[in-house]
Amino acid sequence: MADAPVPAISVRNIHKSFGQHEVLRGISLDAHDGDVISILGASGSGKSTFLRCINLLETPDEGEITVAGEAIAMKRNRMGSLVPTDRKQVDRIRSELAMVFQSFNLWSHMTVLQNLIEGPVHVLKRPKAECIAEAEALLERVGLAERRNYYPAHLSGGQQQRAAIARALAMQPKALLFDEPTSALDPELVGEVLKVMRSLAEEGRTMLVVTHEMAFARNVSDRVMFLHEGVVEADGAPEDIFTNSDSERFRQFIGGFQA
Amino acid sequence: MDFDVAFLLSTFVKLVAAVPMTLGLFAASVSLGALLALGITYCRVSGGPLLSVFARAYIFVFRGSPLLIQMFLIYYGLGQFPAVRHSLFWPVLRDPFSCAVVALALCTAGYQAEIMRGGLQAVPAREIEAGRAAGMSRLLLFRRIIAPIAIRQALPAYSTEVILMVKSTALASLVTVWEVTGTAQRLISQTYRTMEVFLVATLIYLLINFIIVRLMALAEYRLSPHLRERPDPASSGGRQGEIHG
Numbered sequence A: 001m002a003d004a005p006v007p008a009i010s011v012r013n014i015h016k017s018f019g020q021h022e023v024l025r026g027i028s029l030d031a032h033d034g035d036v037i038s039i040l041g042a043s044g045s046g047k048s049t050f051l052r053c054i055n056l057l058e059t060p061d062e063g064e065i066t067v068a069g070e071a072i073a074m075k076r077n078r079m080g081s082l083v084p085t086d087r088k089q090v091d092r093i094r095s096e097l098a099m100v101f102q103s104f105n106l107w108s109h110m111t112v113l114q115n116l117i118e119g120p121v122h123v124l125k126r127p128k129a130e131c132i133a134e135a136e137a138l139l140e141r142v143g144l145a146e147r148r149n150y151y152p153a154h155l156s157g158g159q160q161q162r163a164a165i166a167r168a169l170a171m172q173p174k175a176l177l178f179d180e181p182t183s184a185l186d187p188e189l190v191g192e193v194l195k196v197m198r199s200l201a202e203e204g205r206t207m208l209v210v211t212h213e214m215a216f217a218r219n220v221s222d223r224v225m226f227l228h229e230g231v232v233e234a235d236g237a238p239e240d241i242f243t244n245s246d247s248e249r250f251r252q253f254i255g256g257f258q259a
Numbered sequence B: 001m002d003f004d005v006a007f008l009l010s011t012f013v014k015l016v017a018a019v020p021m022t023l024g025l026f027a028a029s030v031s032l033g034a035l036l037a038l039g040i041t042y043c044r045v046s047g048g049p050l051l052s053v054f055a056r057a058y059i060f061v062f063r064g065s066p067l068l069i070q071m072f073l074i075y076y077g078l079g080q081f082p083a084v085r086h087s088l089f090w091p092v093l094r095d096p097f098s099c100a101v102v103a104l105a106l107c108t109a110g111y112q113a114e115i116m117r118g119g120l121q122a123v124p125a126r127e128i129e130a131g132r133a134a135g136m137s138r139l140l141l142f143r144r145i146i147a148p149i150a151i152r153q154a155l156p157a158y159s160t161e162v163i164l165m166v167k168s169t170a171l172a173s174l175v176t177v178w179e180v181t182g183t184a185q186r187l188i189s190q191t192y193r194t195m196e197v198f199l200v201a202t203l204i205y206l207l208i209n210f211i212i213v214r215l216m217a218l219a220e221y222r223l224s225p226h227l228r229e230r231p232d233p234a235s236s237g238g239r240q241g242e243i244h245g
């Protein structure tokens, strides 16, 4: 045990309800450094909620979250629900887990370059000149160097999402959380975003990706996790799970995509 | 009616002499009102239920009743209470200028608070979420994301309120503050030339508001490059959205 690597993200037994509706009913996951895990599931199965529990955008009702060996401290309040003990710790852990959203969520009043350096300069408090240099290299990488002084409203969806990925990378995160990064894009723009994500996977980034892109799940990820009614219904390496899964539901689910 | 240029000119000069008083009322009440409005907005949007009820009640009362009556109540009404006359606030409440400022500020605070709330509501939840996900503290989030977006959104409504305030300062003449309108009335009672004097007064208000409208438009323009048309690619080199230090 002594040498067992510490997972980049370890989640134990997450439960989450909205009112009477129990969306997550005990979900666990270990993501090691370099893992690319695709999270699949029907609409409403709780994929986003699960991802948002990991960086505490939603507070789980139950469960434990550990990032690079550091457990997020939580206590019960008078109502019996969990609340984070230390806001500063939560902020710090969020800064280590960058998130990419379905609808990009770029800051509309800032240019692309300003979006990229905002977190590094103001959250991580790093020197501005250094952050600008890094941001420019990242923009080069996602093919947006020319657009660095554009505002988000002046970019296409694909460009906005690539900028949002670059913004996530600018935080030098330990892991990246993607919530359906291509679902809001016109079909012809999906490819450019997937290409960037694939290159991140290839360079060994730790990624949790909620997606409906079966080809990505199958060809790029190391592991696939299928959520159904708040539990992990199927889980495994893509080559196994896509060819012979025990789960009837998962077979039905992927069947729907092949049609 | 013939144009008596000499009279118009001398009236203009006399009324211009009262402009500093009008501007003083305006600047003091708008800025004091803005401070109050910040507090009320805070109570309204992030205070508990009690504070929120207080804020709503405040906004309702001060937007729902005539400013002139508010001013009379403060100037003539409060002095009737011995407790007020013996309080710390008496030097302020005894003085017409400060009474007018207090009344104007209390009133505009109600309007400004609603404008601020509107601006805050217009901040997209998605952008706030992106800030939280990046690990921003509440204060940082407010300073870097929420406030800048809210201010840009609120600016058009805010300029309207500011212009209304310039005009509202005229009410101070009724509690014996000699600003432009009060001075005009005094001139009329000496000369009985109502039309000419009020025309000149109108001109002066228009001039003041013209400058204010231009300034607000400039501020709006400077603060909203992201809401304008996509830049011309040829000229997009450095101009828009440079990183400021």
Ligand SMILES: Nc1ncnc2c1ncn2[C@@H]1O[C@H](COP(=O)(O)OP(=O)(O)OP(=O)(O)O)[C@@H](O)[C@H]1O
Pocket (backbone or CB within 6 Å): A018, A023, A041, A042, A043, A044, A045, A046, A047, A048, A049, A050, A180
């Ligand atoms: N803030 C919330 N308040 C109440 N209910 C919510 C909230 N967020 C999510 N839900 C509910 O929880 C369930 C799971 O939502 P979630 O967004 O996690 O699903 P999803 O798997 O991401 O779906 P999709 O593929 O459509 O994005 C849904 O029924 C949704 O209506």
Ligand SMILES: [Mg+2]
Pocket (backbone or CB within 6 Å): A047, A048, A049, A179, A180
């Ligand atoms: Mg979702």
